Amino acid sequence: MNSPLIRCFLNSSPKWKRSSFKERPMDHHDHHHHGTNRIGITIALNLIITVAQVVGGLVSGSLSLLSDAAHNFSDVIALVVSYIGGVISVKPSTDAKTFGYKRAEIIAALTNVVSVMFIGVTILVEAVKRVGDPVKVNSSVVIWLAALSIVMNGLSVLIIQKPSKNNLNIRSAYLHLFTDMLTSVAVMASGIAMALWQWYWLDTVLSVAISVYLIATSFKLLSATLSILMLFAPSQYDPDKLMKLIGAVDEVLDVHHVHAWQLTDTQFHFEGHVVIREDLCLSETVELRKRIKDLIRKQGFSHVTLELEYERCVDGDCTKEND
Ligand SMILES: [Zn+2]
Ligand SMILES: [Zn+2]
Ligand SMILES: [Zn+2]
Structure with a gap:
């Protein structure tokens, strides 16, 4: 009875049956569905902000509004990438694609965070260019459109807030919208200062502060995304x-x-x-x-x-x- 072979023979009960190599449907989480719907709404809101700011920028002659519009337009692109990532990553796995498309949302998050950093650097460069070369603008248009942007971005933040804790993809979009709202607050404040005291330099100072903050916060998310792609523990x-x-x-x-x-x-x-x-x-x-x-x-x-x-x-x- 001490021989492993005999013990195995006596114990053996071939109860195993052939099962699919695919992962069970249980493994898929359903929070992506809610997340992607929320992103769909924020895409629409950002499109409205973009169009409004392009018109406002042309009417008022404000460079900051136009660059903010460019920013919001790249947001729309980034959000569309996130949306596609969220939709693709819930597609079921197949025998050949054993992990399905789960990494799609990681790639989407990486694209998103890189776009944020690119925008941050662009704002910084634009702000430096404006030092010593202030342009007179219609400040009331700046104030009203900044207010609109605050409302739209604030709405987006509220919509997207709930799933932000357990999904890197949604979290990156949330972080983005939150910093956008701060940007709009700063733009509105500088608009008021320009209207009251013609403080055009304030707009430049705020742009530098916000873009540096944007770049710094993006680094954390970039490192988390790259860790996953590098297969770090x-x-x-x-x-x-x-x-x-x-x-x-x-x-x-x-x-x-x-x-x-x-x-x-x-x-x-x-x-x-x-x-x-x-x-x-x-x-x-x-x-x-x-x-x-x-x-x-x-x-x-x-x-x-x-x-x-x-x-x-x-x-x-x-x-x-x-x-
Ligand atoms: Zn943005
Ligand atoms: Zn190995
Ligand atoms: Zn071994």
């Missing part, structure tokens, strides 16, 4: 802690060839080789594997793949592997 992941937890399981001798990464900002994957002390037969490893997987899942990983090994690693010397 989620920031919550503590490798030493998890290795200790798995190592503390009696049956476990060693853990190696570990990969921990993020598919999206909410879905974490873990894979690794676990060497066990005893030459258990497959049916006996079910409970052990579940126990180890539960340890890993408690650390936030939703997709865990383990290769259980005894004495010899099938990949040869794992430490020499590069992937």
Whole structure:
């Protein structure tokens, strides 16, 4: 009875059945649907702001209004990219596209954040150009259109606020709209100052401050997006802690060839080789594997793949592997 082969034969009960390689529909979250609808409304609001500011900029001769219109127009493009990203990423996976299109929203978020940084630099350059060369503008048009922009962007922020915590894509759009609202507040304040005291320099100073803030906040989001694309482990992941937890399981001798990464900002994957002390037969490893997987899942990983090994690693010397 000590031979593993006999034990395995006695224990064996081939209950497994062939199942699809696709991920279960349960794995898909439905918050994207709400998020994309909200983005659709903000696209419409931004289009209205853009048209109003182009007309207002031409009528008043205000360069700041025209550049703000250019900004809002690139917002529309960025939001359309986000919208498409949100729609595509919920498409189901296939046998050939095993992850579906989940990374589409990461690519959309990257496009969005890069566009914000580009706009920030453009405003900064424009502001520097205006130093010592103030232009007289119709300040009341600036004030009214800035007020309209505050209302529209404020509305967009309220619409998009709810899903902003669990979705990088929506969060990037939210951050963008919020800084846009601050921009409009500054534009309105400078419009009032221009009307009262002809303080044209104030507009330049505010533009510099806002664009620097815009660039700085974008860096955080850019780093989060790039971390996912680079397959870095989620920031919550503590490798030493998890290795200790798995190592503390009696049956476990060693853990190696570990990969921990993020598919999206909410879905974490873990894979690794676990060497066990005893030459258990497959049916006996079910409970052990579940126990180890539960340890890993408690650390936030939703997709865990383990290769259980005894004495010899099938990949040869794992430490020499590069992937
Ligand atoms: Zn914007
Ligand atoms: Zn191995
Ligand atoms: Zn590997």
